[in-house]
Amino acid sequence: MSERQIQLEVLRYNPETDSEPRLQTYSVPCLNEWVVLDALNYVKDNLDTTLSYRWSCHMAVCGSCGMMINGEPKLACKAFIREYADQIRVEPLANFPIERDLVTAVEDFIAKLASVKPYLIPKEDKPIEAGEFKQTPTELKKYKQYTLCINCMLCYAACPQYGLVPEFLGPAAIALAHRYNQDSRDGGRDQRQEVIASHEGVWECSFVGACSEVCPKHVDPAGALQQVKIASTIDWYKEHLMPWVKK
Amino acid sequence: MAKSNKPIVWGLFAAGGTITAFLLPVVVLLTLFAALGMTPDLFTYEYLHAFAANWLGKLVIFGVIFLSLWHAAHRLRITMHDFGLRQDLWIATTVYVLAALGTIMTFFYLLRI
Amino acid sequence: MGEEMSSKPYIREISKTNWFYGQPRYMRYMAREVTCIFIFAYTFLLIWALRALANGPEAYQAFLAALNSPLGILFNLAVLVGVVYHSISWFSLTPQAMPLQRGEEFVPGNLIIGAHYGGWAVVSLIVLFLGV
């Protein structure tokens, strides 16, 4: 097993003692199969117990460990040491306020997720005893991709529009609304439109596409947002040019 | 939440983006030839006039110019924002007025042909 | 543990004017966006041509003469680069904006992009054929 000495530069910030963040470098003996998270855990266990960061699953599914690794939003548990040179810089996710070291404030993101009514609003009422809503594999496939979001917020860190206009609802939240809109069991699109078709909703997106490029789960939020724009535009034309057409 | 006025123009933006992507490169190539002094048939007076005199030709010319204008105007609005100019209302008004002017001019010139 | 609230989030400011500078991903995006300036300018060139056309053969001849200049060449060259970049970037984004589901599967993005390139070639050839 090959071992490599890595210089891990970590952005540190302790609100109680620091007025602004500073870089601290740790020298970490890494196995080549390690991920950056392993290196951070090594630091925490052996070099500096005061380093703070979030993680849990170590298998790229809980979405806790998003951070900037060499300037790129990544999951620390899926950023392989073997893909980097001997110096690696780790910083908290861009576009989010830093609470402490690599820990960012995520309330804003969570509030945005909640605001889009991300739950099934059934087309028709059906008691549990009446069995499942039928959904063919084709219908499932239509929205499946958008269910894969792990809420890791890498897309928010990559999206410049979110950075520039913090009110922007952002990629993952809108993609999640789209996921329910596309679900054959759902009838709640009108209710969600109120939020997502607004100015701070999908229309703040200029299709930079960075969100989809960094998404570790291939959700393609950028695609979802453009589809939402197309649908909202059609809504507008229907409403204003053809008021007699009931939605 | 504030309703957005963007969907009004966005449809034109998207349609214009597609039309320009397909058509403009070759048209620009032709005017480049003209600029180089090797005016292609299409851009000779007779040919172009005949084309624009026909109502179908008028429609095609109008469509291309109209959609290109609105495509570009809308994108310019966003781009200004990206360059840090945040007076969105002013910028939007300016670019859309320009596009509207262009549209009207196109319309009248075509009528006169 | 003190009783005072000690949370004090640090906000990293980003420049509103040059946030894209030096980031390849954002530079590519800005390059795509500024193609609109070329397209905008070029449509006005076309409108100018229309005006000349409406004003009769002499006016049109004058227009062609004005075009046939170093500035005209330069302008057309610049616009050509811009619109080609626009076409390429536009086509590469369509599968995301308009995915196609055939049966259960989605049509692979590359196929959609490929189809667009094909269409682009056909359209361009037709115009060339009619126009030259």
Add this chain to the structure above:
Amino acid sequence: MEIIKADVAIVGAGGAGLRTAIALAEADPKLRIALISKVYPMRSHTCAAEGGAAGVIKSDDSMTDHFNDTVGGGDWLCDQDAVDFFIAEAPKELMQLEHWGCPWSREPDGSVAVRPFGGMKNKRTWYAADKSGFHILHTLFQTSLKYPTIQRFDEYFATDLLVDDGRCQGLTAIAMMTGQMTQFQAGAVIITAGGAGRMFPFTTNGAIKTGDGMALAYRAGVPLKDMEFVQYHPTGLPNTGILLTEGCRGEGGILVNKDGRRYLQDYGMGPESPIGQPVLKTMELGPRDRLSQAFWHEQRKGNTVQTRWGDCVLLDMRHLGEKKINERLPFVRDLSISYLSVDPVKDPVPIRPVVHYMMGGIHTDINAATPLPGLFAAGECACVSINGANRLGSNSLTELLVFGRQAALSAMAYLESGASPSNDAALAAQAGEAQARITSLFAKSGGAETLSGLRKEMMDLMEEHAGIYRTGEGLAAACDKIFELRQRYADIELHDKSNVYNTDLVQALELGAMLDCAEAVTVGARDRKESRGAHQRLDFTERDDQTYLKHSLAYYQPKEPPHIDYLDVVITKSQPGVRDYSGAKK
């Protein structure tokens, strides 16, 4: 100290906690519900579950079969009344999830699809590709957003229960973002804080699974039940412990040793089933305890494959083909390629058994109630005893739902029965003590012990003595050693003295919880002188129904190792028999 008043406080926002919260909110929109979790809900480890959730739905299946599979799989240590209830509720809960939008995989006609799972006689595991737990968790979380009465306290770390007048009346928790202690006063408390696999060095469990909830109840006097039963999952990636779901074998993957032999046939699970056509309840679809034990024997015989990460056997899925793997097991493929550089479409994947699940936990009855009035528990942290000595894969996700809801209903009934008002002063005093304990951790300096050092010692002990096979001697040594670690734990020093997001403090508290749980495991295992399910003793190789057809109950003692008591298993219709996975009877 901030005081938050609620009708019900829930500790843990994983699958169990969210299901509980929704059930409460649905039942009574006036209830004030505090949902407390040390991580944001969707980070909870339910997200890691891959395979699926069991519930009888298809016409070729029956409740009786699910009952027999579960009870036999649990080596008859299950409470059969609880199993009956569980099985009857299971399909309703899974259907409820469907109505909430869970993207279950489907049959061509649009009905939900089921897959085979280990130890199950029929296909009955509902799945959403190989991200079933992930989809369940996100569906529950997103659904919970509908209910404004569910007030979430995300990144609050629960430290102590408040018990006065013989009733549990709340808890204290640290708001991690500010470091401030918060007192939650609640008419009832429900613990849904998940498992404790992190006691072991090699586990499929995420960093948050440190047994905090078990320790909370345990220290408040509630016994931990059947803690000696720790499940190994037979197929983990050898370097990281990342799980490859049982679904791999359900879909037809096979296990072979270094000679390419499907060795399971040598351990009572044969005859060999045709490759790619798995036969339920035999060979690769035997139960987890048996498969993990077979690995241990193969290793002893020198039949395992040597890899950089130690001895392995091979999980071969190549014959399934790329299309099926992509459709049914995309996550498995992604994980194998990313973390081990092996593509299951092209090569067999080296795997070995890995600590996975705690059958034991907080002692609860069929209503999810603990012996302490006002305290309820559900999910992996609880032990209602449907899993017995060995849980069947895919019963746990269903358990979260069924007993999460049940805990909510029981807590409501308890509240309605009219608990007397709380003595605020007494609760405040207890909360003050809880805070003082934390403050003293900060005050200490010059401690000789390091957190990571102690933790490693504990993990090594557990791996060596409380693993797949155990001996009386080893366990006795481990018990002594863990008791000693518990004392040394008092000497740890925190280097991080700050308030904001102090993970040094969190890890210290987690280690305290794990040490308590680890002691309950080793003492319980030492005293159970038989082999049953996941508890295998080399010195007592037979099951002993005469003496040990009983649940063990470990009672916490601050200055001594736990005291162990026993409780009869509830048997209604299935008498202990032979666990047969040979397929011979079919």
